[in-house]
Amino acid sequence: MMHVVIDESMSPGEVLARLSSLRQHTRGGKRSPHKPLLVLLALGRLTATGSSTLSWAADSGKLADLIRDFGPASATQPAQSAAYPFTRLRSDGIWTLDRDVPMDRVQPLTTEEVLGRLDPRLERALRDPELAAAAARRLVESEFRQCAFCGFDGQLGATTVGVEAAHIRWFAFDGPDTADNGLALCSLHHKLFDHGVLGLSHDLRITVSAKFTSRTTTGRAVYQLHERPLDPRPGTTPPAPAHITWHTGQVFKSPALTA
Ligand SMILES: [Zn+2]
Structure with missing residues (x-):
């Protein structure tokens, strides 16, 4: 009997779908970035060396550090928190x-x-x-979503709340739906960016319009964003200069505050 072995390769769409199914994972109703962090570590190794192989002996410390830095606060021992994704990611296939x-x-x-x-x-x-870069970006964006202006990263259970995808050049004005035209912003900063209260400079700092006024301390906290560097998550694409120029010319209410 003829036996035909077909080495089916995965399409980019399949690869991204397999990795984004990790998004759903939670532990006790709380966000659990342990598995995505292991995938990011393995992707980095693959890009650097051509193999995604990680050794528990040599690499579990790095994994534990990532979990400590990017995971929820936890009293779990570092080795135990690294063992969780290292063994359990198998069940995701x-x-x-x-x-x-x-x-x-x-x-x-x-x-x-x-x-x-x-x-x-x-x-x-x-x-x-x-594809590896796109996969890493997707994971970072879905798991570590926070406002690029203030760092707001609200979660309700495992779901991000109050963080939105903003277009720099508006969709209605030929703004493309690409990573270099997008910013993750909290709802407030998205609104202020779309009204031109907030803008971006070419050295990727936030600018605040001198026309913005507010009576309360909370409102005036907006002034403190002026000249603060943009804080996108690692692995995300910086805004393209052409889109910044469009927003500065068409939306931002100049002049900016003087530092
Ligand atoms: Zn914000």
Whole structure:
């Protein structure tokens, strides 16, 4: 009998869909970025070395550091919080270990020199550096969404609240739906940006219109944004100069405050 083995490669769409299904993951109703952080670490390794393989012995400390810096506050031991994604990401079908390790168990990871890597089909598709960059950007944008002006990152359970995708050059004025024309902004700063109270300079600093007035301390807090550097998340595309020029000329209520 003829046996035909078809090495099906994954399309970019399939790759992104597989990775974005991680978005739904929560622990006890709270945002759990542990798995996305492991995927980001593996993507970085793949881009740097051509293989996504991570060794528990050599790399779990880096993973624990990422979880400490970007995860929710937790009293969990670092090794335990790294063991969670390192073993559990397997159940998402995108991660493999070179030996069997029970879920969440730190001890077998430590005593048996365990290696983990992305699913081979996924890894092959992600050797395309553009796709790897797009995948990393998607993960960062969906998991670590916060206002690029003030850092607001409100969550209700696992869902982001009050953070929106703003267009720099308006959609109605030929603004493209591309990453270099987008900013994640909280609802307030989105509104103020669209009214020209807030703008952007070419060195990616926030500008505040001198025409903006407010009576209260809360309202006047807007002045403090003036000249503050934009704070996009790592892996996101900076705004294109042409779109900044459009917003400055067409929307921003000049003059800006003087520093
Ligand atoms: Zn904001």
